[in-house]
Amino acid sequence: MDDYTWQRKLRRRRDRREQEFMFLFVIVAAAIGTAFWYFGLYAKTPEHALEEIVAAATDNDREKFARYVNLDLITMHAYDDLTVDLFAHDETLPPQTRVLFEKFYVLIKPQLSAGMQETVLTKIGENRWSKPKGLDVLKGRQLGIDYEIFLERSLMKSTEFVSMGNPETNGNRATAEINVRETNTDTPFTLLVTLEKNEEGWQAIHITNYKAYLDAVAVSAVKDIDEYIAATKGIMDDANEKMRANKEKFVAMSAVPVRDMTDEQKNKLFNLLTKETIPTLKKIRQQIENSPAKGGATYLGNLRLRSLDLAAKMWDHYAVAVKNNDNAEFETAESLHKEQLDMELRIDEIKKHAAVVKNQNEIP
Numbered sequence: 001m002d003d004y005t006w007q008r009k010l011r012r013r014r015d016r017r018e019q020e021f022m023f024l025f026v027i028v029a030a031a032i033g034t035a036f037w038y039f040g041l042y043a044k045t046p047e048h049a050l051e052e053i054v055a056a057a058t059d060n061d062r063e064k065f066a067r068y069v070n071l072d073l074i075t076m077h078a079y080d081d082l083t084v085d086l087f088a089h090d091e092t093l094p095p096q097t098r099v100l101f102e103k104f105y106v107l108i109k110p111q112l113s114a115g116m117q118e119t120v121l122t123k124i125g126e127n128r129w130s131k132p133k134g135l136d137v138l139k140g141r142q143l144g145i146d147y148e149i150f151l152e153r154s155l156m157k158s159t160e161f162v163s164m165g166n167p168e169t170n171g172n173r174a175t176a177e178i179n180v181r182e183t184n185t186d187t188p189f190t191l192l193v194t195l196e197k198n199e200e201g202w203q204a205i206h207i208t209n210y211k212a213y214l215d216a217v218a219v220s221a222v223k224d225i226d227e228y229i230a231a232t233k234g235i236m237d238d239a240n241e242k243m244r245a246n247k248e249k250f251v252a253m254s255a256v257p258v259r260d261m262t263d264e265q266k267n268k269l270f271n272l273l274t275k276e277t278i279p280t281l282k283k284i285r286q287q288i289e290n291s292p293a294k295g296g297a298t299y300l301g302n303l304r305l306r307s308l309d310l311a312a313k314m315w316d317h318y319a320v321a322v323k324n325n326d327n328a329e330f331e332t333a334e335s336l337h338k339e340q341l342d343m344e345l346r347i348d349e350i351k352k353h354a355a356v357v358k359n360q361n362e363i364p
Contacts, residue, residue, distance in 0.1 A: 044197075044201050046174035046195045047167060048201070048202070049195060049201060049202035050164055050167065050176055050204075052064060053065065053069055054164070056068065056124065057161070061124070061125075062125030065124045066121065068201075068204065070204065071121070072113070072117065074205060075113040075120075076113050077207065078116065078210055081210045082150065082214070083105045104144065105145075108143045111143060112138070112143070112147075112150065115138045115147060116156075119151065123156075129157055131148070132147055140342070141342075146342070146345070146346060148346065149346055149349055152299055153353075155182055155213070155217060158183045158184045159180050159181070159182055159183070160182075160183050161178070162179040162181055164178045164179065165177035165178075165179075167195060172196060173194060173195070173197075174194070174195040174202065175192055175194055175195075175208075177192060178192075180213075182217045184217075184221070184298050184299070185217055185221055185224065185295050186295070187217050187220050189216060189217075191210065191213060192209045193207055194206040194208055217296070222296070222357050224295035224296035224297040225300055225350070225351075228293045228294070228297035229297075229351070231291055232291050235287045239284040239287075243281075246272075246276060246280060249272055250269075250272060250277070253265065254269065258321075258325065259325070267323075270319050273316075274316075278312050278316060281312040281315070282308075282312055284308060288301070289305060300347065300351075303343050303346050303350070304347065307340055307343035307344055307347065310337075313336050314337050317330075317336065318330070321333055
């Protein structure tokens with residue numbers, strides 16, 4: 001190989017190595033540029049925060065969700081929207097009582113807000129809706145409010161994410177449009193979410209039109225509730241009449257304490273419960289189930305079914321307690337009775353709230 005050919009071959013090799021180096025350099029530079037853009041710029045934008053919120057909800061990442069959503073601020077604002085007119089349009093309350101209730105709801109705001117936060121985070125992390133248990137002050141009506149009803153009215157459980165728009169930024173604040181759908185009433189709505197910039201990035205801090213969302217869904221729900229109540233009026237009137245007659249028989253047979261009853265008296269009471277009371281409740285339940293609640297009345301319909309189930313179980317345990325003089329069965333029956341009364345209170349609250357909303361909005 002002559003010198004010219006050798007030198008040309010060396011130049012080709014050098015050129016090829018330089019090209020390979022330049023290609024590698026471009027790739028590395030692009031990767032560094034992308035990383036700088038993502039971690040230095042994009043990661044500090046409201047768009048990124050919103051995407052991380054959606055990703056956290058999808059991936060059941062409780063910690064990430066809490067990092068990009070200031071649940072303390074959001075739930076505090078939401079609580080105000082949920083309770084601001086809770087008593088304002090209740091004409092049955094004297095002004096002085098209304099003021100006392102409003103002050104009371106301010107006092108229990110931290111507990112309800114904390115409960116909402118834990119409910120949301122449990123749903124995000126474990127994909128389930130938690131209920132207050134044990135000694136939790138939100139269990140039952142210890143705070144003078146039914147947390148289940150409160151949670152239902154918040155629409156958290158029935159709101160479905162659809163899409164989101166690009167946020168508009170103004171200094172350290174940004175506003176994003178989040179399109180959602182309330183699944184019971186099939187109501188579409190665009191929530192306006194405020195985000196705020198801090199040292200670590202952006203956080204969602206407030207749903208500014210949450211009250212408008214609640215009102216829009218409430219109007220649709222009231223129409224569904226009215227239709228459901230009208231459709232089942234005949235069933236409920238007949239059921240109430242039958243249970244009233246059944247109650248009269250029960251009261252007459254229970255004039256004597258169970259411990260003092262003769263075997264014959266116990267048998268008669270047992271037969272009343274097992275052959276009349278419980279079958280009647282089951283028949284009523286079947287009729288209610290055959291007239292299913294739809295849309296915004298779904299929760300009301302489910303409460304009715306739950307109440308009837310509890311009542312049947314209660315009398316079943318009570319019948320066994322009477323027959324066997326079993327204190328444990330009496331206690332179980334009493335516990336079920338309390339649960340059933342809670343269901344009935346919730347049903348009454350829903351009807352009352354629907355009437356207030358209807359009157360306030362003059363829904364035909």
